[in-house]
Amino acid sequence: MLLVTPVLLLLLPWVSLQAAAEICRGTHCSGAETGDPRPCVGAHCPGSRSSRPPRQFNPTTQGRAAHPGSPRAASEAQQPVRGRHSDGSASGGPRVKAHEVLPAGCVDADCAAQVKPFQPINDTRDCKGIECRLPPRIRPRARVRACVGEGCSSEEGVSQLPPVHLSDRAAQFLGDFPDAGYPSSELGGAPLGVQLTCDIKPGENEVPSEDALILHLQLAKGQEKLVEALRAQQVVIRDLQQKLADQQEALLSQQREILDQQRRMYEQMDVVKAQYGLLSDTVKQVSFQGLQGELQSYFESHLAGLQSQARSHLQKSYAVHKMDIDSKVMDVVGEAHFPQPLLGCPSPCGKEEFCDFQKDPPQCEKCTMCPPGFFLISQCSPTADRMCQDRDECLEVPNICGERVKCLNTPGGFRCLGVSEREALKGVCGHDYFYNQELQECQACSDCDGESVSSPCTSITDSVCGLTSESRLSQSWGANVGVPPARTSGGHIFPELPLNIRGKERIDLLSNEAGRLTFLQHGLVWLDHNFAIKHSCRNFLQVGMRLNGSQEEEGRDLSGVRIEQPDGKYFQGVSVSSGVEVEPIHTFALLLKSPNQHCNQSKDLHLYDIAAPSFSLLWLSHDTGAVAMTAQMSLLTHYQTSYRPTFRVTSVSDPYMITLTHDNRGVRFTESGTVKFVLQQALYSMGHTCIREGFSLIAFTSRNGTAQEAMQAFKTGVNYRDTSITLSGAVSIAAGDTLSFEITSPSQCNIRYFGDSSGISVLSLIWIPSAVSSALTATVTRTGLPSGAVRNKPLSFQQISADTPQVRLARSGEPNSRKNFMFQEKGTANIALNLKLIHSCNIVKLTLQRAGGQGGQAGPVAQQVSGYMPDGSQWASIGLRASFPVQNGTAVYITLDCIRGRVNQITHEGGTNISILWVAV
Known part of the structure; x- marks a missing residue:
């Protein structure tokens, strides 16, 4: 619009002159005073349809005022251009509204009242913009625009020119410039009576049309519908959230119920265990063979059934609840139905079994045991088998084959390269290993896995396992014994040090836990232990056997042997034995103790590693009819060359079969059979003759008043030392025979015999019928x-x-x-x-x-x-x-x-x- 303005301003004078010359004709034209008699014809003549009445009129005076009724006044009233007169004065006269302008031919105001107001129509160009859509009564009126351009020139030549009637198109162009139009009237009319589209400015004169109002109403209604839809969706979401919360609460309540059921199940199991303990104590008192084993198996099966029922119940309830929740909340794979759960074994697996899912259908399989020479990685579970790994003996035990011999690890064992069979017989493989002559390597000893060990493992032979039989009369078991490592470098063994029995963990007869044996069956047991030690402890060491009825009760010492002080110069080999009647849950332990606190475990004790098992036991069933007896020596002191001990019975399983003689110096047997016995006597010797000749312990069997030597044991003498002498053997006796003992010593050797409750002076024996022995x-x-x-x-x-x-x-x-x-x-x-x-x-x-x-x-x-x-x-x-x-x-x-x-x-x-x-x- 700004670029077209100069051109338009140049054309304005020429257009005005042509319009005046060609259009205006007659007496009523602007030049009527010249005497032209022709009537006024044209668009700018007063009263013409094509002329549009101005919305405001600003009469100007130049020294005089035009007559209202003159043609000049009418011409000036229709003139749309506002400017300054030739004298330079501004048109500051009073403004007259459009309806006050007198029409042509009227002299006074009365005439104007009788004539209808003139309303010209813009025939040259229709209105533009959004105002053309509005009704005439509500169309906005344009503001008065300032005069800009050549039409506002103040020069005298221009001001003296006759007034020019511009065309509507020129007025429309001039209306586009805000500074070139007339000032707005009080009613808001637009200059020249024309308002263009570009005249509408946002925020100033916009008036909503009917379509805009309808669109606005539709948008308002759409927004209300959208709000209502969003509110409905929010209600649905809140309902879903509430349902999800309710489902979660139901799941939590079900889980709490499951935990409560599990807790009640554990409480019932504890009650059953307590009842089983009470019943076990009752069975101990009754001592009826086989009853306890049957009850134990019954309760174990009952407990296993309860545990399996609890597991199956928990698995089923959890699976059902989980299926319900998952089917309601979500579809995992996008299908209509939730996938079927993983099926397990048809029935719960028992103890030492697992469910093998690799088979179709899944089946319960027995858990495999780790082979010898392998160690356990993971325990057997209801859904997985045990996992085992080969033990690297060469890495675990450095120099296991010696410093100059190379060690090669093999599955289940190891190989010492270059070791001959003769060297293997000396026990080069070590504890729990034997030399396999076929493979020429050391292999781990077999574990019988709960079966009885008919033959223990040796340096060149593996263990032999035997089947357990209910009618078994006897059984044997062997193990190695070692001293546990010292916790501190200055650890003392006073008052006692438990020795570590390193045997198989569990068989049907007993179980071995933490170096202590726990018996699982009733019967009579004969115990032997070969012990070789070199020590520097003051006075003596004492190795003994102890049997505990229960963990709460204090155990009783079965036997004990004293090892005198040799100042650590050489190894001493002693054997300690005992026979006793045992019941289930009895525990057995080997003890080593010193009478003072000056014996250091790490410096003063040196054990000889014996290749063969150093500890063994013989178990006899009550079905054999065997009888056990234990007696202590009297505490009398004697200094005689020949000593016959007297006995005091401590325990006997059948007093009819075994009794003491009238002088308490012998044991009489009612029926014939075989007697296994051991006598251990503690003594204190004084004199060098004792060292040279030593002591002898002799066992005699007497039949019809005639004594016969059965066997004899020799003991090297000591001077001013505590020591022990022991004798063990087996003899056949007839009905009414007696068994007695005698200790002989040199004539010039003073000896003091004594005993105490530690088992150092004890006689133990077991009588076995000759039918089975x-x-x-x-x-x-x-x-x-x-x-x-x-x-x-x-x-x-x-x-x-x-x-x-x-x-x-x-x-x-x-x-x-x-x-x-x-x-x-x-x-x-x-x-x-x-x-x-x-x-x-x-x-x-x-x-x-x-x-x-x-x-x-x-x-x-x-x-x-x-x-x-x-x-x-x-x-x-x-x-x-x-x-x-x-x-x-x-x-x-x-x-x-x-x-x-x-x-x-x-x-x-x-x-x-x-x-x-x-x-x-």
Whole structure:
């Protein structure tokens, strides 16, 4: 609009002149005073339809005023251009409204009242903009615009020109410029009577049209509908949220109910356990065989059923609740129905079982046990089996094969490269491992997995497992024993130190936990422990056995042996034994203690690692009819060369079968059978003669008033020392026979015998009917005994007792005659050996070997170690005791090994003997 303005201003004078010349004709034109008689014809003549009356009129005076009725006044009233006169004065006269302008031909105002007001119509151009859509009564009136352009020039030549009537188009162009129009009237009319679209400014003169009002109403209604729809959606969302909260609350309540049910189930299980404990105590008092086992199995099955029902109930309830919630809340896979849950085993799996989902359909499988030489990674669960991993022995035990021998790990064992079979027999594989001759490597001993161990693991043979039978009469079990590591470098063993029994964890007879045995069946038990130690403790050490009725009650000591002080110069081998009646939940432990606090565990104790099991037991069922008795020695003090102890019965399972003699110095038996016994006596000796000749403990059997020596044990003497002497063996007796003991010593040796409640002076024995037992006694031969540098040489024996159908000594002409003891029936055997000799060996080893053949496994069964002979002693002694299973055709023999020294003499009487007890299985 600004670019077109100069051109329009230039054309205005020419357009005005042409319009005046061509259009205006007649007497009423602006030049009428010139005398032109022609009437006024044209668009600008007064009264013409094409002329549009101005909305305001500003008369100007130039020294005089025009007559209202003159043609000039009418022409000036129609003139739309406002400006300054030639004299330069502004048109400041009074404003007259449009309806006050007198029409042509009227002289006064009365004339104007009779004439209808003139309303010209803009025929040249219609209105533009949104105001054309509005009714005339509400159209906005344009504001008065200031005069801008050439028409407002103040020059005299221009002001003196006659008034120019502009066309409507020129007026429309001039109306586009706000500074070039007339000022707005009081009624708001637009200059020149024309208002263009560009005249409408937002916020100033916009007036909503009918369509705009209708659109506005429709938008308002649409907004109301949208608000209503949003409110409805909010209500639906709140309902969904409330439903979800209700579902969550229901799920939480169901989970609380499940927890309450589980808690009540556990409370019921605790009540059942408490009832089971009370019933178990009652069964202990009744002591009826088989009743406790049946009740235990019944309650265990009942508890297992309760646990399985609880698990199945919890799984089902959780699955059902979870399905309900998930089906209501969401569709996981976008399908119409929730996918079916994972199906498990048709019935809950029992104990030591898991559900194998890899099978179709899933089935309950028994949990696998970790093979020997593997360790457990994860336990068996209801949905997964156990996981095991091979144990790297070469990494766990450095220098297990020695410093110069390379170790190679194998599945379930290890291999020492370059080790021969002869070296393997010495126990190079270590504890719980045996040398496999076929693979030529060390393999872990087999675990019988709850079955009975018919043959324990040896240095070259694996364990032999036997089936458990309800009618089993006897059973054996063996293990190694070690001293637990010291917690502190200065740890004292006063008052006692529990030894660690390192056997299999659990069998049907007993369980081994934390180095303590817990018996699981009723019966009679014979216990043997071979112990080799070198110590520097003051005075003496005492190794003993203890049996506890329960954890609350204080246990009783079964037996004890004292080991005198040799100032740590050599190893001493001792054997401790006991026989006792046991019941379920009885616990057994081996103890080592010192009478003072000056014995240091880490510095003063040195145990010899024996390759064969050092601890063994023989279990006898009550079905055998065996009777056990325990008696203590009297506390009288004697200083005599010959001492016959007197007894006081502590316990006896059948007083009719076993009684004491009238003087309490012997034990009488009512019926014939086999007697396994042990006597342990503590004493204090004074005199050098005691050291040279030592002590002897002799057992006698008396029949019809005639006494006969059954066997004898020798003990090296000591001076001003506490020590013990012990004797164990097995003899056959007839009805009415008695068993008595005697201790002999040199005439110039003063000895004090005493006892206390620690079991150091105790007599233990078990009588077994001859129908299920037998005994054999032998001693070494007079000739052919090994002497000199003895290396693993077998000993030759001479049988003393009569032959038995179950065991005998190999005769002349048979392989290994007079060396092998042959078993001809399956059963359980117990061997007690005493050997008296003179030697200069640093270490003396006495080993009980099992011979191969007929499916048997060769290897050591038991071993005992002793060291130097004490200075001034003429004789020394060594002995061992062990229990082990035998088969028909099993053969055993005894070997002697001298390390760094020689064997000078072995006596064939007075301290050397072997007794073998056989019991049916």
